[in-house]
Amino acid sequence: MEKQHHIQLLPGDIGETVFLPGDVSRAKIIxxxxxxxxxxxxxxxxxxxxxxYKGVKVSVTSxxxxxxxxxxxxxxxxxxxxxxxxxxxxxxxMQTWLPNPAILVITGxxxxxxxxxxxxxxxxxxxxxxxxxxxMLASAEELGIEVHAGYEWxxxxxxxxxxxxxxxxxxxEKPWIDAGVLIASQEAxxxxxxxxxxxxxxxxxxxxxxxxxxxxxxxTPEEMVMAISNATKISLETAVKLHALDxxx
Amino acid sequence: MNQETPxxxxxxxxLPGEAAPTILVPGDPGRVKLFAELMDEAxxxxxxxxxxTYTGKKDGVLISCTSSGLGPSPTAIGVEEFIxxxxxxxxxxxxxxxxxxxxxxxxxxxxxxxxxxxxxxxEFISIDYPAIADYRIVRAxxxxxxxxxLTYHLGLVRTHxxxxxxxxxxxxxxxxxxxxxxxxxxxxxxxxxxxxxVVASMQGVRAGTILLSSDPIFGEGENDPDLEKHKxxxxxxGIETAKILHEMGLD
Numbered sequence: 001m002e003k004q005h006h007i008q009l010l011p012g013d014i015g016e017t018v019f020l021p022g023d024v025s026r027a028k029i030i031x032x033x034x035x036x037x038x039x040x041x042x043x044x045x046x047x048x049x050x051x052x053y054k055g056v057k058v059s060v061t062s063x064x065x066x067x068x069x070x071x072x073x074x075x076x077x078x079x080x081x082x083x084x085x086x087x088x089x090x091x092x093x094m095q096t097w098l099p100n101p102a103i104l105v106i107t108g109x110x111x112x113x114x115x116x117x118x119x120x121x122x123x124x125x126x127x128x129x130x131x132x133x134x135x136m137l138a139s140a141e142e143l144g145i146e147v148h149a150g151y152e153w154x155x156x157x158x159x160x161x162x163x164x165x166x167x168x169x170x171x172x173e174k175p176w177i178d179a180g181v182l183i184a185s186q187e188a189x190x191x192x193x194x195x196x197x198x199x200x201x202x203x204x205x206x207x208x209x210x211x212x213x214x215x216x217x218x219x220t221p222e223e224m225v226m227a228i229s230n231a232t233k234i235s236l237e238t239a240v241k242l243h244a245l246d247x248x249x
Numbered sequence: 250m251n252q253e254t255p256x257x258x259x260x261x262x263x264l265p266g267e268a269a270p271t272i273l274v275p276g277d278p279g280r281v282k283l284f285a286e287l288m289d290e291a292x293x294x295x296x297x298x299x300x301x302t303y304t305g306k307k308d309g310v311l312i313s314c315t316s317s318g319l320g321p322s323p324t325a326i327g328v329e330e331f332i333x334x335x336x337x338x339x340x341x342x343x344x345x346x347x348x349x350x351x352x353x354x355x356x357x358x359x360x361x362x363x364x365x366x367x368x369x370x371x372e373f374i375s376i377d378y379p380a381i382a383d384y385r386i387v388r389a390x391x392x393x394x395x396x397x398x399l400t401y402h403l404g405l406v407r408t409h410x411x412x413x414x415x416x417x418x419x420x421x422x423x424x425x426x427x428x429x430x431x432x433x434x435x436x437x438x439x440x441x442x443x444x445x446x447v448v449a450s451m452q453g454v455r456a457g458t459i460l461l462s463s464d465p466i467f468g469e470g471e472n473d474p475d476l477e478k479h480k481x482x483x484x485x486x487g488i489e490t491a492k493i494l495h496e497m498g499l500d
Contacts (some may be wrong), residue, residue, distance in 0.1 A: 108362065108381040121429070123365030123443070130361055130403060133384050149377070154478040175374060178450040196405065197433060 007061060009045040014050055015057030016083040016246075017233070017239035020073065022090075022187060027062040030088060034058060035133045046073060052160050053236045063087075066156060067115035067190040076193045079243035084132065084201040084242050088228070089184030091152065092162050093208035094177050097150060100211055101219035101227040102182075103234070105136045105149045106204035109188035110176060112155035116189045119197070126154070126192040131245060132203030132238060139237035146150045150182035151248045152204065154189035163215040173212060183208055201242065204243065205231045260267040260323075261315060268313040269304055270500035271338040272331055273484070276319050276441055280342075283484050299323055312491040313370065317341070321369035321410060321444040327450040327455070331439040337496050339449050339456040340386060342410035342487035343440035344480075345406065346416055347462035348431050354465055354473035358436050359390045360458040363443035366409035370447040380408070380443035382451060385499055386457030386490070393489035399482055404436045405447040406460065408443035411463035417464055417471065431467060433459075434472055438466075453497070461488050 003010055010028065019030050027047040031037035037051030037060075044066030050057065061077060063070040074085055093100060109126035111117065116126065133149065140147040153176045153223040155161050161169055163226055170177070195202025207227035210218035219227065255265045262389040273284060281301045285291035297371025299318030304311065317327045324341075331339050345358065352358075363380040365371075370380070387403070407430050414417050415427055415438050427438065442458040449456035461470075461483040463476060473479060494500050 018420040094486075106337065108386055110375075110379060111377045120433070121364065122378075123376050124363035124433070125364060125381055125405065127362035127405070127444075129383050130384060132386055134388065149384070151381075176378075179374060179378060181452050198436060 004080060004184040006072050007046045007048060007076045008041040008045060009048060009080050011080045012100060013040045013078065014048065014059035014080060014082060015226045016045055017242060018077050018082045018085055019060040019235055020063050020087040022063055022190065024064065024067050025060040027060045030060045030232050045069065056083050058239050061144055064187055066186050067113040070187040071115050071194055074191065078198045083240055084239065085191055085195050086133050086238065087204040088189055088231050088235055089185055089187060089193045089206050090209045091183040093183050093205045093211040094173055096211065096213050097181055098182065098219065099222050100208060102208045103145060103147045103227055103231050104182050104206045104208065105133060105147050106135055106152045106188050106196060106206060107149050107150045109182060109192055110151060110153045111189040112153055114156055115190050116193050124193060127196065128202035131196065131242065134199050134239040135241040136205055136234055139234045139241065143233055145234060148182065150180065152188040153184045154186055154219065155180050155184065163212055168213055184212065186240050189204050193221060205235055207231050221240060258333060260298060260326050261300045261330045262295040262303065263302060263334050265334045265469060267294055268334060269311040269459045270300050270303060270336065271312055271494055272336050273312065273331045273487040273491065274317050274327065274339060274341045276317055276343050278316040280312060280484065281314050281316050282411060284482060286483055287488060290303055293447060300327060301361055308492060310495045311491045312488060317441060320440050321367040324441040326368050329383065332454050333451055335365050336458035337455065337500050338386060339445060340455065340487060340490060341441055341445050341458040344463040345460040345485050347465040347468055348427060349436055350467045352462050352465050354462060355475060355479040356462040357394055357399050358460040358462060359386060359387055359401050359403050360377045360406050360442055361403055362405050363446055364405065364407040364435060366407050367444055369444050372410065373448060374451055375464055378447065378456040380446040382446055382457040383455035385497065388466040389490045389493040389497065390457060390459050392493050393486045396489055397417065397485055399486065404434065406431060406437045406439055406442055406445060407435050408439060408441060412440060417466060437462065459490065472495050
């Protein structure tokens with residue numbers, strides 16, 4: 001098999017669990033949490049590190065921003081052997097009752113993006129893999145990290161639906177806020193639906209960078225570093241649990 | 250009508266406190282009596298239109314069962330009214346047409362999410378919103394099947410309006426119509442699940458769906474000779490799931 005067109009990876013280059021940050025620089029930050037890690041490919045915005053964590057081979061590939069780039073990464077990662085795709089990202093919180101920053105285990109997503117509309121029939125649900133959700137919640141509890149479970153509103157236009165938008169975002173987001181959707185971001189619908197269609201596991205864990213209803217009260221950079229680190233720790237323990245589920249201890 | 254003061258709900262005819270925190274919801278009003286038979290004790294609470302409610306006890310746990318009738322419209326009414334009387338867990342226990350070739354008559358399907366092929370919930374919220382089962386009900390349903398030693402499949406189903414387009418009794422080439430759902434890995438087709446999941450989840454209420462593969466369309470077991478036993482198994486899974494939710498402190 002030739003190297004995959006965009007991610008430049010071959011079978012064997014990655015572990016069964018691959019973490020998917022959007023931010024290119026965050027691939028290295030996540031890999032620094034492994035017991036060992038080395039850069040195996042760097043092409044466009046797709047940086048991949050592979051290493052070991054508690055005896056399990058794990059990888060991280062940065063996807064860049066948005067559903068189009070994330071879908072390319074997922075299609076190609078599945079072809080080279082990925083079985084568990086876990087996005088670790090950030091987003092803008094939509095509910096007022098959550099702490100900030102909060103760490104959110106995503107159980108499902110609103111498909112407000114164009115990619116899932118192109119791939120799937122109308123009404124196809126973006127559902128997180130059940131065992132991945134359970135493993136994330138159990139790992140968070142073991143680590144003593146507070147998490148909340150719920151939905152993401154996935155959409156394409158950051159400068160339409162974020163605190164930096166010139167539009168009235170609370171009006172745009174009202175149906176989702178009223179329905180209890182926790183956070184706005186861009187990739188969960190893609191990760192969850194494509195994982196379902198390719199018969200692999202899909203999961204998403206997010207740190208909220210601020211709340212759309214209180215745009216002046218963003219998390220500090222130090223708080224975000226801590227929140228992303230905690231989301232990474234939960235994801236690594238999740239990889240260990242999924243490995244045990246599939247292959248025994 | 251004032252929606253704030255507790256009152257007898259317009260269709261299900263129940264007051265707050267007249268049903269248990271967990272309600273099992275078959276489509277078929279006849280199946281409510283099967284529920285009553287399988288409980289240690291059960292009594293009829295009310296009956297109006299297609300909504301028949303029994304409440305009972307199994308191993309000390311209070312559980313209710315209300316039929317929804319067939320299709321999204323009465324299901325959406327039932328779920329909305331269950332929420333208005335304070336119900337905590339709403340669980341559909343129904344039949345379906347199984348789509349995957351590996352599925353057999355009598356298998357249980359635990360739904361994680363549903364394709365919104367029906368029109369009803371689009372009146373409530375955009376089609377972009379997902380129909381997803383509450384993960385705690387999924388866990389309780391899995392544990393219930395394992396306790397009862399029943400084969401189950403975890404995954405997506407398709408909910409739609411027109412039974413006579415996508416069932417073994419349908420007009421024309423129904424298998425061709427269903428093939429795209431088979432290819433997407435969808436486990437079964439039925440008429441109520443997505444409606445229940447959307448109406449409940451958008452109001453923060455837990456809902457789930459447990460289905461019986463009663464009419465495998467591409468697999469084995471058309472005209473299942475053990476259908477009545479399998480329907481009892483389905484209701485037993487529902488009752489066990491309600492008991493486990495009680496043990497989890499979720500009712």
